[in-house]
Amino acid sequence: MLIRKPSDIPPSEITPEPVWRARRAWLGRAGAGLAALGAAGLAPPARAEGEGDGLPALPSAANAQYTVMDKQTSYGDITSYNNYYEFGLDKGDPAKYAKALRVRPWTLRVEGEVGKPRTFDIDELLKLAPQEERVYRLRCVEGWSMVIPWIGYSLSALLKQVEPTGNAKFVQFVSVAQRDTMPGLRSGVLNWPYTEGLRLDEAMHPLALLTFGLYGKVLPNQNGAPVRVIVPWKYGFKSAKSLVAIRLVEKMPVSSWMDAASNEYGFYANVNPNVPHPRWSQATERRIGDGLFSPKRKTLMFNGYDQVASLYQGMDLRANY
Ligand SMILES: Nc1nc2c(c(=O)[nH]1)N[C@H]1C(S)=C(S)[C@@H](COP(=O)(O)O)O[C@H]1N2
Numbered sequence: 001m002l003i004r005k006p007s008d009i010p011p012s013e014i015t016p017e018p019v020w021r022a023r024r025a026w027l028g029r030a031g032a033g034l035a036a037l038g039a040a041g042l043a044p045p046a047r048a049e050g051e052g053d054g055l056p057a058l059p060s061a062a063n064a065q066y067t068v069m070d071k072q073t074s075y076g077d078i079t080s081y082n083n084y085y086e087f088g089l090d091k092g093d094p095a096k097y098a099k100a101l102r103v104r105p106w107t108l109r110v111e112g113e114v115g116k117p118r119t120f121d122i123d124e125l126l127k128l129a130p131q132e133e134r135v136y137r138l139r140c141v142e143g144w145s146m147v148i149p150w151i152g153y154s155l156s157a158l159l160k161q162v163e164p165t166g167n168a169k170f171v172q173f174v175s176v177a178q179r180d181t182m183p184g185l186r187s188g189v190l191n192w193p194y195t196e197g198l199r200l201d202e203a204m205h206p207l208a209l210l211t212f213g214l215y216g217k218v219l220p221n222q223n224g225a226p227v228r229v230i231v232p233w234k235y236g237f238k239s240a241k242s243l244v245a246i247r248l249v250e251k252m253p254v255s256s257w258m259d260a261a262s263n264e265y266g267f268y269a270n271v272n273p274n275v276p277h278p279r280w281s282q283a284t285e286r287r288i289g290d291g292l293f294s295p296k297r298k299t300l301m302f303n304g305y306d307q308v309a310s311l312y313q314g315m316d317l318r319a320n321y
Pocket residue numbers: 078081082083084085086138139140141175176194222223224235236237238239240241242
């Protein structure tokens with residue numbers, strides 16, 4: 001738990017939340033955002049306020065460069081429509097069962113092909129780099145998407161701390177497996193613990209976010225508390241929740257999903273409207289909150305994050321799905 005002197009208490013904890021959030025959203029965008037857009041009276045995107053859950057506030061500074069202007073998905077939808085198979089297969093299961101997850105004490109081990117392997121305590125991790133709010137699109141391979149104001153900092157800030165060696169080519173992410181709190185571990189749908197992976201240069205891209213919160217508060221358990229990764233240009237399953245280890249390795253790690261069905265879930269998993277999943281077209285998506293009768297939206301290459309295209313120059317993105 002964080003114990004603060006009165007002078008350390010951020011305004012977010014003494015000003016009523018809707019007030020400081022609205023104020024901060026404007027301040028954040030006034031600097032980089034509004035000038036760049038050159039538009040008069042462009043209102044910030046409508047934002048639903050966090051509904052509480054009694055979760056602690058997590059102060060952050062808005063990162064205008066990494067803020068998409070799409071309407072943000074409501075806090076209620078983000079925290080009640082989840083994939084977290086350790087808690088069950090239904091979208092409502094994580095919200096129902098993840099309350100039992102123990103998120104303190106918590107450590108994250110960063111090891112493997114590194115000069116300085118290290119175990120970070122969660123309270124140390126929270127302060128390792130300035131917390132930023134970044135509004136990202138999240139696209140699930142099942143064909144739906146959300147727009148989420150995450151809080152965190154670039155994963156590269158953590159990886160630099162451990163000094164990757166010349167042999168480090170890939171990064172493996174390992175989620176927690178708590179037998180007594182996770183009923184889903186009794187099922188054989190995936191090999192537990194849940195693991196995922198990135199190429200090192202993908203992991204070092206500034207968009208890859210080590211994530212601690214959303215909508216101004218620490219992460220709800222169902223969204224992967226207390227720390228997860230968010231890789232916004234890839235399908236949602238790449239963004240592993242509740243991390244306990246990050247391993248730098250020489251060979252491409254086999255993720256839980258590749259292990260379960262390698263013809264459906266590839267290592268790259270870049271959002272790509274031109275490469276259908278065997279069971280679902282990826283050409284369009286339903287934005288959660290749009291309503292069932294609204295037209296689907298066109299899915300964008302790399303989920304709209306064109307700045308990562310150079311990572312894949314010369315690669316066949318059909319073969320490397
Ligand atoms: N440990 C773990 N991480 C996971 C999953 C999971 O089942 N277990 N599901 C993935 C999938 S398929 C998606 S779409 C996103 C959903 O994240 P959200 O519930 O925060 O929207 O988490 C990903 N990370």
